[in-house]
Amino acid sequence: MTDAGRDTAQRTADTLELLAKESQLWLSTAAADGTPHLIPMSFVWDGERMTMGTAERSATVRNLRSRPVARAAVGHHFDVVLVDGSVDIIAPEEIDPPTADAFALVASDPRQLPGYLYLRLTPRRVLAWRSFPERPGAEIMTGGRWLA
Amino acid sequence: MTDAGRDTAQRTADTLELLAKESQLWLSTAAADGTPHLIPMSFVWDGERMTMGTAERSATVRNLRSRPVARAAVGHHFDVVLVDGSVDIIAPEEIDPPTADAFALVASDPRQLPGYLYLRLTPRRVLAWRSFPERPGAEIMTGGRWLA
Numbered sequence: 001m002t003d004a005g006r007d008t009a010q011r012t013a014d015t016l017e018l019l020a021k022e023s024q025l026w027l028s029t030a031a032a033d034g035t036p037h038l039i040p041m042s043f044v045w046d047g048e049r050m051t052m053g054t055a056e057r058s059a060t061v062r063n064l065r066s067r068p069v070a071r072a073a074v075g076h077h078f079d080v081v082l083v084d085g086s087v088d089i090i091a092p093e094e095i096d097p098p099t100a101d102a103f104a105l106v107a108s109d110p111r112q113l114p115g116y117l118y119l120r121l122t123p124r125r126v127l128a129w130r131s132f133p134e135r136p137g138a139e140i141m142t143g144g145r146w147l148a
Numbered sequence: 149m150t151d152a153g154r155d156t157a158q159r160t161a162d163t164l165e166l167l168a169k170e171s172q173l174w175l176s177t178a179a180a181d182g183t184p185h186l187i188p189m190s191f192v193w194d195g196e197r198m199t200m201g202t203a204e205r206s207a208t209v210r211n212l213r214s215r216p217v218a219r220a221a222v223g224h225h226f227d228v229v230l231v232d233g234s235v236d237i238i239a240p241e242e243i244d245p246p247t248a249d250a251f252a253l254v255a256s257d258p259r260q261l262p263g264y265l266y267l268r269l270t271p272r273r274v275l276a277w278r279s280f281p282e283r284p285g286a287e288i289m290t291g292g293r294w295l296a
Contacts, residue, residue, distance in 0.1 A: 024225040026174050026186065026221055026225075028176040028184040028185065028186035029184050030178035030179075030182045030183065030184040031178075032182070034178045034180070034182055034214075034215045035178065035215075035217060036176040036177050036178040036184060036185075036217065036218060036219050037176065037184075037219060038174065038176035038186065038219040038220075038221050038230065039230070040221070040225035040226075040228055042225075066182075067182045067183075069183060069184065070184055071176075071184050071185060071186040072186075073174055073186050073188070077172040077173075077174075077188035077190075078188075080188055082186065082187070108280070132256070
């Protein structure tokens with residue numbers, strides 16, 4: 001820890017801890033015409049991916065079918081993790097049971113909700129900062145690889 | 149208050165109170181190629197608009213110059229206000245002093261930061277809900293007019 005804030009290794013450790021314990025995020029997608037969309041979602045982190053659930057007829061699913069990328073924000077305004085990545089849409093009958101069981105502990109279970117499905121965000125770039133001086137050096141994953 | 153949650157008038161009153169007291173939001177924009185962007189921002193609400201400040205060379209400003217629309221989220225995952233609207237970019241020398249003075253109480257002052265400017269989001273549509281059963285009836289502003 002310097003005046004510039006946490007180093008990359010510490011930010012990465014803090015981020016992995018946050019992703020493991022947190023179950024709520026903000027998910028941003030964009031419509032085909034470029035209109036931004038933003039919605040709160042529940043999620044579980046399996047060590048590599050974030051799994052969410054939502055209604056098939058939601059704007060988020062419509063946007064992701066047009067362009068399967070999203071940015072998620074986890075944490076608070078002054079202790080934030082931002083995750084850019086690609087999103088796969090997974091039918092309830094195709095989800096792996098351990099992930100589905102973990103997700104059912106934090107949100108309504110898409111396997112029990114007609115018209116619901118899973119979204120799975122695979123991080124490609126991750127930023128983490130706690131304060132304005134920490135903005136430089138925020139990038140802790142790029143190209144799908146942790147830098148630390 | 150019914151099993152379906154707060155009525156439109158109560159949601160509107162709660163929303164106006166939240167916007168007046170809260171100073172942090174999540175702002176979603178989209179790049180010209182449709183890539184979604186999401187960032188925490190400080191803001192002040194003047195009763196009609198949300199004013200924020202950011203760096204001119206930020207992705208948010210680049211996105212807004214391409215397509216001047218955004219969605220903001222204020223509050224928490226289970227007590228959320230979502231605001232869709234158009235965004236004006238305002239130079240520090242053009243901001244009205246009362247708004248600039250109010251903003252300087254919650255964030256760094258763009259008038260003192262070279263390369264910074266103001267963003268002003270004018271709501272066109274507002275949604276407010278606290279729980280899953282409150283999702284129907286969430287719309288409290290449409291076409292720029294409060295429904296209550």
